[in-house]
Amino acid sequence: MKKTKYIPSGGLAFTEEKDMKILAQYAKKGWMVERFTNFGYKLVVGEPKNIDYSLDYQKGADEEYFLFFEEAGWSHVCSIGDEIHLFCATAGTKPIYTDTPTTIEKYEREKKQMGKSALPLLISTIVFLFLSNIDWGFELAGVVMWILGTLSLVLLIFPGLPYLGYQYKLMKLKKGSLH
Amino acid sequence: MARTDSLEMGELTDTAYYILLSLVEARHGYLIMKNIESITNNRFSVGPASMYTTIKKLLSANLIRIYDDSDQKKKTYIATEKGIELLEKEVQRRREMVIHAEKVLKQRGEIEG
Numbered sequence: 488m489k490k491t492k493y494i495p496s497g498g499l500a501f502t503e504e505k506d507m508k509i510l511a512q513y514a515k516k517g518w519m520v521e522r523f524t525n526f527g528y529k530l531v532v533g534e535p536k537n538i539d540y541s542l543d544y545q546k547g548a549d550e551e552y553f554l555f556f557e558e559a560g561w562s563h564v565c566s567i568g569d570e571i572h573l574f575c576a577t578a579g580t581k582p583i584y585t586d587t588p589t590t591i592e593k594y595e596r597e598k599k600q601m602g603k604s605a606l607p608l609l610i611s612t613i614v615f616l617f618l619s620n621i622d623w624g625f626e627l628a629g630v631v632m633w634i635l636g637t638l639s640l641v642l643l644i645f646p647g648l649p650y651l652g653y654q655y656k657l658m659k660l661k662k663g664s665l666h
Numbered sequence: 667m668a669r670t671d672s673l674e675m676g677e678l679t680d681t682a683y684y685i686l687l688s689l690v691e692a693r694h695g696y697l698i699m700k701n702i703e704s705i706t707n708n709r710f711s712v713g714p715a716s717m718y719t720t721i722k723k724l725l726s727a728n729l730i731r732i733y734d735d736s737d738q739k740k741k742t743y744i745a746t747e748k749g750i751e752l753l754e755k756e757v758q759r760r761r762e763m764v765i766h767a768e769k770v771l772k773q774r775g776e777i778e779g
Contacts (some may be wrong), residue, residue, distance in 0.1 A: 543715050550739040551695065555714035558696040583715035588672065588679045593717055 492518055495527040499542065499571070500597075507540040511578070514538050518571065522565040536577045544597040546570050556583065570600070591660050598647030598653035604646035612639040673727050678756045681712050681720050685689070685730075686753050692733040692744040695721075 494513065496506050503602065505622040510520055512526065520528050541561065545552060546569060553563050561574040561583060584590045615636030619629050672679050678686060688701040695717060703711050712720070721743065724730045729749035733742040745753065 541715075545715075545718070551741055552718050554739050555695045555718050559699065559714040559717075561714060580713055581713055583713045585711060585713040585716045586679060586681045589681065589716040589719040591714065 489543040490532045491521075492530040493524060493527060494530060495534050498649060498652065500601075500649035500656070503542055507533060507542065510540045511538060514540075514575070520564050520575070523567050523571070527636070538575045539580060540564070541574045541583045543571060543572050543574070543583060544570060544593055544600075546596070546600075547571060547573045559583070587660060587663070591657060594657050594660070598650060598657065601646045601650040601653065602648055604660070605650050608639050612643055615639055624641070669751060673723060673729075676752065676755070677759070678752065679720070680710065681716050682724060683753075683756060684712065685717070685720055686724065686745055686749055689730050689743050689745040690750070690753075692742045694740045694742045698743075 492513075494509065496502060500507070506528075510530075513519075513530055514536050517533055518530040518534040519536070520540070521531045522529050548566075548569055556563065556574055559576075560580045561576045564573040564575050566572045584593065615632050619632035619636055621629070621632075623629055673682065684702045684706070684766075685698055687705070688698045693701060694716075698721075699712055699714075721773060724769070725743075728746055729752060730743045731746050733744040735741045
């Protein structure tokens with residue numbers, strides 16, 4: 488019997504809650520998350536457990552951060568860099584975020600990160616596509632600018648779409664709270 | 667982040683209110699959580715992510731300070747003078763809010779009664 492399984496994610500900016508539910512269902516059948524992969528999660532065979540998963544964004548998370556989670560019953564499963572962290576706890580453990588203001592901050596932080604990567608690409612897309620429309624006197628220059636512009640646009644999608652995803656999530660959160 | 671930051675408006679969120687209240691005495695993370703649950707009879711609790719975020723915020727606003735960091739993992743914090751002052755102001759603000767509501771609800775009771 489195969490001992491590992493790869494589960495795709497729709498992208499954390501879009502399907503975080505759904506992903507967490509799916510992972511919990513797998514855990515019930517004995518498939519535990521081992522680590523993040525580029526496009527989802529790697530699961531390994533283990534003992535079936537009734538657990539919840541939760542995700543947090545925290546750049547520069549230190550020992551104290553992980554201790555807070557541990558003491559509240561949330562064990563650290565895996566991380567991407569020092570920024571995205573996955574935790575699990577016995578089903579029914581109190582959630583890691585207990586109020587709207589700090590939940591909003593969670594997504595504000597990640598939106599800002601995405602914005603930092605998206606902005607230079609947005610600028611280069613606009614600049615190169617603009618330059619490709621200028622008459623350079625020789626055709627090749629325009630073609631090169633167009634290629635660079637299109638390339639920037641393609642790269643822009645990777646931070647750009649999550650940025651919009653977080654923006655949408657924040658809009659819903661703020662609408663739901665009366666702050 | 668400035669947007670609706672209640673700290674910058676000189677107000678405390680419920681979470682910040684209870685954390686600050688727990689730090690009138692020096693405590694570390696887990697004891698802050700436990701203290702909040704005990705003084706509110708489990709009506710209010712703070713999750714670890716909300717706790718970490720709020721403590722960082724209170725620290726940068728100088729409302730609390732590190733009391734002892736000899737154990738990097740288990741730092742203890744305590745409210746500063748500025749923190750206590752804001753807490754007192756906040757208690758007053760919340761007391762007034764309750765009085766406003768009681769007045770209005772009492773009037774409603776008199777009309778209906």
